[in-house]
Amino acid sequence: xDLTRFxxxxxxxxxxxxxxxxxxxxxxxRLARERGWPLVDTPADADVLVVAGAGLHEPAQLVWxxxxxxxxxxxxxxxxxxxxxxxxxxxxxLDRAEQRxxxxxxxxxxxxxxxxxxxxxxxxxxEDGDGGSGDDMGGDDMGGDDxxxxxxxxxxxxxxxxxxxxxAGLPMADRAPDRDGLELDILHVPWGPALPWWPAxxxxxxxxxxxxLSEVEVGRIGPTAPAAPFWQAAADxxxxxxxxxxxxxxxxxxxxxxxxxxGERLRAQRVRDGLLGGAPNExxxxxxxxxxxxxxxxxxxxxxxxxxxxxAGARVTEAYRGWLADAGGFRDGPPASRxxxxxxxxxxxxxxxxxxxxxxxxxxxxxxxxxxTGALQPGAHRV
Amino acid sequence: xxxxxxxxxxxxxxxGLLVLAAAAASLSAAFGSAAAGRAVDxxxxxxxAREAVRLLVVRRRRTSHPDALLxxxxxxxxxxxxxxxxxxxxxxxxxxVRSEVGVVWFNAAETLLWAALWLTGWGANSVSGLIGGxxxxxxxxxxxxxLMLALITAALGAASLDVTEIVAAQxxxxxxxxxxxxxxVFLIAALAFAFWGPFSQPASTDAxxxxxxxxxxxxxxxxxxxxxxxxxxxxxxxxxxxLGGGGGPLLPAWLWWLVKTxxxxxxxVWTRWRFPVIRVDRFEEFAWVVLLPAIILQSLVVALxxx
Numbered sequence: 001x002d003l004t005r006f007x008x009x010x011x012x013x014x015x016x017x018x019x020x021x022x023x024x025x026x027x028x029x030r031l032a033r034e035r036g037w038p039l040v041d042t043p044a045d046a047d048v049l050v051v052a053g054a055g056l057h058e059p060a061q062l063v064w065x066x067x068x069x070x071x072x073x074x075x076x077x078x079x080x081x082x083x084x085x086x087x088x089x090x091x092x093x094l095d096r097a098e099q100r101x102x103x104x105x106x107x108x109x110x111x112x113x114x115x116x117x118x119x120x121x122x123x124x125x126x127e128d129g130d131g132g133s134g135d136d137m138g139g140d141d142m143g144g145d146d147x148x149x150x151x152x153x154x155x156x157x158x159x160x161x162x163x164x165x166x167x168a169g170l171p172m173a174d175r176a177p178d179r180d181g182l183e184l185d186i187l188h189v190p191w192g193p194a195l196p197w198w199p200a201x202x203x204x205x206x207x208x209x210x211x212x213l214s215e216v217e218v219g220r221i222g223p224t225a226p227a228a229p230f231w232q233a234a235a236d237x238x239x240x241x242x243x244x245x246x247x248x249x250x251x252x253x254x255x256x257x258x259x260x261x262x263g264e265r266l267r268a269q270r271v272r273d274g275l276l277g278g279a280p281n282e283x284x285x286x287x288x289x290x291x292x293x294x295x296x297x298x299x300x301x302x303x304x305x306x307x308x309x310x311x312a313g314a315r316v317t318e319a320y321r322g323w324l325a326d327a328g329g330f331r332d333g334p335p336a337s338r339x340x341x342x343x344x345x346x347x348x349x350x351x352x353x354x355x356x357x358x359x360x361x362x363x364x365x366x367x368x369x370x371x372x373t374g375a376l377q378p379g380a381h382r383v
Numbered sequence: 384x385x386x387x388x389x390x391x392x393x394x395x396x397x398x399g400l401l402v403l404a405a406a407a408a409s410l411s412a413a414f415g416s417a418a419a420g421r422a423v424d425x426x427x428x429x430x431x432a433r434e435a436v437r438l439l440v441v442r443r444r445r446t447s448h449p450d451a452l453l454x455x456x457x458x459x460x461x462x463x464x465x466x467x468x469x470x471x472x473x474x475x476x477x478x479x480v481r482s483e484v485g486v487v488w489f490n491a492a493e494t495l496l497w498a499a500l501w502l503t504g505w506g507a508n509s510v511s512g513l514i515g516g517x518x519x520x521x522x523x524x525x526x527x528x529x530l531m532l533a534l535i536t537a538a539l540g541a542a543s544l545d546v547t548e549i550v551a552a553q554x555x556x557x558x559x560x561x562x563x564x565x566x567x568v569f570l571i572a573a574l575a576f577a578f579w580g581p582f583s584q585p586a587s588t589d590a591x592x593x594x595x596x597x598x599x600x601x602x603x604x605x606x607x608x609x610x611x612x613x614x615x616x617x618x619x620x621x622x623x624x625x626l627g628g629g630g631g632p633l634l635p636a637w638l639w640w641l642v643k644t645x646x647x648x649x650x651x652v653w654t655r656w657r658f659p660v661i662r663v664d665r666f667e668e669f670a671w672v673v674l675l676p677a678i679i680l681q682s683l684v685v686a687l688x689x690x
Binding site for chain 1: 656658
C-alpha cells in the first residue's frame with residue numbers, strides 16, 4: 001500500500017558489528033547516510049536490524065526479539081552485497097504477508113517476545129501467562145535494556161514465578177556499599193556485544209549502583225577476527241596514509257556518536273568515506289581542517305571529556321585529538337603507531353571503568369580505538 | 384455570560400502548535416541532511432509526516448512488568464502541557480487565554496514535565512529508561528530555578544504577570560536589550576526542559592535512548608510531537624517575553640510574532656546539530672555556579688531600574 005511505502009521509505013536501522021564486520025559496517029553506514037536512513041540507538045526505534053559480520057547469533061537474536069515490528073533483519077558479510085541487502089530489507093518491510101506471518105508467530109499484540117535466552121543457556125522461555133513477563137529480558141544485548149531486576153547471567157532459577165524473593169520471576173536487586181559507603185541497590189548489566197557504536201565483540205559486564213559502575217568485568221565474544229585485515233586491504237587499495245587516517249576518523253565517529261554529536265558524527269563519516277573512496281586530496285584536507293577546528297578545538301567537547309576521574313583523566317580528550325592530528329597528515333604516509341598505547345588502555349579497561357559513571361564509562365570505551373590496533377584480542381586479558 | 388476565549392481559538396491552538404512542531408521537525412531534518420552531505424530539498428518537508436505515519440504503523444512495545452498506565456500517561460502529557468503553555472502566549476497582541484498570572488501558568492505547565500519525563504523513563508521498568516529519568520530530574524534541578532528567575536525578571540520589567548502586559552511594556556524597548564542574561568537563560572532552560580540537542584542527555588545515545596529506550600510506535604510519536612511542541616511553545620513565549628511580541632513596523636502583529644518565533648525556533652533546533660550533548664553533572668555545576676548567580680544579578684539590576 002502506498003501509505004506504508006511512504007512511511008517506511010527511510011527505515012530506521014539498528015546497526016551492530018560482529019568481529020570482522022568492519023567492511024560491511026562501513027558500507028552500511030555510508031549507504032544509510034546517503035539514503036537518509038537513520039541509525040538508531042535502541043531496538044524500540046528500529047525497523048531493520050543489521051548485523052555486520054558473523055558470530056553474534058545469540059546476542060543478535062535477543063535484540064531482534066525487541067524490535068517492535070514491522071521488522072526485518074539482515075546479516076552482512078560482504079561489503080559488495082550491502083546495497084542489494086538493504087534494498088531487500090526495505091522491500092521486506094512492505095511485504096504484508098511476510099510481516100503478518102512474523103507478527104502472528106510472535107503471539108498477541110503488545111507481547112513482542114516469547115522466548116528469551118540468558119547468555120549461558122538458562123531456559124527463560126517459561127510461559128508465564130501474565131502478558132509478557134518474559135519481555136525484554138535480553139541479558140546480553142543492548143546496554144541495560146533488561147528489566148530492573150538484573151540481567152541474564154544473574155538469573156539462577158529465574159523462572160520461579162512468584163517465589164518469595166523474586167516478585168514476578170525477577171530477582172530483587174542486591175545491596176552493597178557504594179563508593180561513598182552508602183548501602184545501595186546493585187544491578188548487573190551487560191554492555192555489548194550487540195550495541196550500536198560499540199567495539200565489535202567486546203563485552204563489559206558491569207555492576208551498577210545508581211549510574212556508577214562499581215564493578216567491571218571485561219571479556220569478549222564471537223570469532224577471533226580483528227579488524228586488521230580490513231584496514232590492511234584498505235591500505236593496499238587507497239594507500240597506507242589514507243587507510244590509517246580513515247581508521248582514526250572511524251574511531252572518531254564512534255566517539256562522537258557516544259558523545260551525542262550527530263552533526264559532526266555525520267561529517268566525520270563523510271571524511272572517512274572520502275578517504276576510503278578516493279576523494280581528491282584538496283577536498284579532504286579542507287574537510288579535515290574543518291573537523292579539527294570544530295571537534296578538535298571544541299571547548300564544550302573538551303569539558304565533557306576531560307577530568308573523567310583519577311584513572312581515566314583526560315584520556316578521552318587526548319584520544320580524539322591524537323586521531324585528528326594523525327589523520328591531518330594523511331598525505332605523508334601512515335602516522336606513528338599507537339598500538340602500544342591502545343593495547344595498554346585495553347588491558348587496563350576494567351580499572352579505567354571501575355568507579356566511572358555510565359556516560360563517562362561509555363566515553364572511555366569509545367576512546368579505546370580497538371579497530372585501529374587489533375587490541376582487545378582474546379588472551380589479552382582474562383574475563 | 385461566558386467570558387473565556389473564543390471556541391475556535393481553543394480548537395485552533397493545538398493545530399497551530401502542531402504546524403509549528405512539524406516546521407521544527409522539518410528544519411531539523413534539513414540540518415541533518417546537510418550534515419550527511421545529502422541535498423536539502425522538499426523531501427525534508429515530508430519528513431514529519433513520514434515519521435508520524437511510520438510510528439502509527441509500528442507496534443507498541445511492552446516491557447517486563449512496566450507501570451503501563453503511568454508510563455503512557457507520561458508520554459501523553461507532553462503535548463497537552465505544551466498546548467496549555469502556549470495558551471497564554473500572545474500571538475501578536477492577543478493570547479488564546481488572557482490570564483493575569485500567565486507567566487506563572489506557563490511555569491506551572493512546564494513543571495508538569497518533571498513528572499511526565501520521569502514517568503516516561505521510570506514506567507518502562509528498564510535500566511536505560513530509569514537512568515534517563517534520573518538524568519532528567521537532575522537536569523530539571525539545574526534549570527528550574529534559573530528559569531523561574533528569568534520569567535520573574537521579565538514580569539518585573541513590566542510590573543505584571545500578564546504576558547499580554549509584558550508585550551505591551553516592550554513597545555518602546557525590547558526586554559532582550561536590557562535583560563539579555565534573562566533571555567539567554569530562558570533559551571537554555573527551554574532546551575533543557577524540551578530535552579533537546581545539547582540537553583538531550585536524558586534521552587541520549589550512550590544510554591540507548593534513555594527515557595525513550597523502550598518507547599515505540601504511537602507512544603514514541605506522542606513523546607516526539609510533545610517535544611517539538613514544547614520547543615515551539617518556548618520559542619513563542621521567548622518572543623513575547625523578550626523580543627517585543629508582535630511589535631514591529633509594517634507587518635501585522637501576528638505575522639511579526641510568527642516571524643520572530645520561527646527564527647528563535649530555528650536557533651533552538653540548530654543547537655542539536657552544532658553542539659555535543661552536555662552531561663547533566665557538568666550542567667548542574669554550571670547552572671548553580673554560573674547561571675543562578677548571573678540571573679539573580681540580572682533580576683536585581685532590573686528591579687533597581689524599575690524602582
